[in-house]
Amino acid sequence: MKSPIERHCPDSKRLEMLLLDVDPRDAERKRLQLHLQQCSKCRQESKEIDAFYNILVKEMQRPVSNRLLDFSQKLCNNKTLVALFDCEPLDEKPNGHGKGYHVKLLHLSSQDPAKSMTQFDLKALPKDHIVLRLVIDPDCQTTVCYLWNAVLEEYENWTLDLPFGDDPFLVAANGVVKIPYLFHDRLDDKNVYFNFRPTSLQETTRFEKILESMV
Numbered sequence: 484m485k486s487p488i489e490r491h492c493p494d495s496k497r498l499e500m501l502l503l504d505v506d507p508r509d510a511e512r513k514r515l516q517l518h519l520q521q522c523s524k525c526r527q528e529s530k531e532i533d534a535f536y537n538i539l540v541k542e543m544q545r546p547v548s549n550r551l552l553d554f555s556q557k558l559c560n561n562k563t564l565v566a567l568f569d570c571e572p573l574d575e576k577p578n579g580h581g582k583g584y585h586v587k588l589l590h591l592s593s594q595d596p597a598k599s600m601t602q603f604d605l606k607a608l609p610k611d612h613i614v615l616r617l618v619i620d621p622d623c624q625t626t627v628c629y630l631w632n633a634v635l636e637e638y639e640n641w642t643l644d645l646p647f648g649d650d651p652f653l654v655a656a657n658g659v660v661k662i663p664y665l666f667h668d669r670l671d672d673k674n675v676y677f678n679f680r681p682t683s684l685q686e687t688t689r690f691e692k693i694l695e696s697m698v
């Protein structure tokens with residue numbers, strides 16, 4: 484038997500959409516807030532939905548592990564290259580491009596096929612270094628760059644400036660950067676710049692955050 488309050492319960496889908504901020508209509512949001520104050524059943528359900536999305540958002544924004552890159556390379560054809568670079572901060576003040584780093588190749592899968600990414604102890608590098616992990620696919624002509632740093636877990640609003648005159652590239656919160664198709668030799672022994680670009684105050688909904696992290 485439903486209580487008088489439970490007769491006004493939104494259905495699960497509706498509740499989920501409201502919690503994801505997909506529907507911006509204020510009246511409906513206020514109705515839901517009022518309802519949640521009164522209805523323990525929906526409160527419980529919204530708590531569970533909340534917990535699920537919090538974990539999902541966190542997981543998708545986490546930097547990709549070396550293990551996963553190794554795994555994806557094994558899945559791909561053996562023409563796919565993986566390159567590992569150490570970026571050491573330059574001894575100079577940040578300029579208009581951001582903070583400068585000198586790039587050095589640490590590992591290239593085609594030169595040393597027996598070695599995998601997981602064999603590198605990245606944590607042994609100084610904490611202010613940033614690691615670039617490039618996955619280069621000659622068949623699809625794509626290069627994707629994955630950032631790694633011992634301390635940082637989020638790269639929201641970061642940009643990466645590469646040494647060939649393009650506009651800076653936007654870094655996704657999980658440290659993934661889509662860069663033009665290029666080989667490791669275009670970056671080795673060059674300087675790159677990382678910058679922080681604050682975005683407008685407009686808040687993104689949780690749903691948009693999940694979509695964004697799916698790049």
Ligand SMILES: [Zn+2]
Pocket residue numbers: 488489491492493518522523524525526
């Ligand atoms: Zn309810």
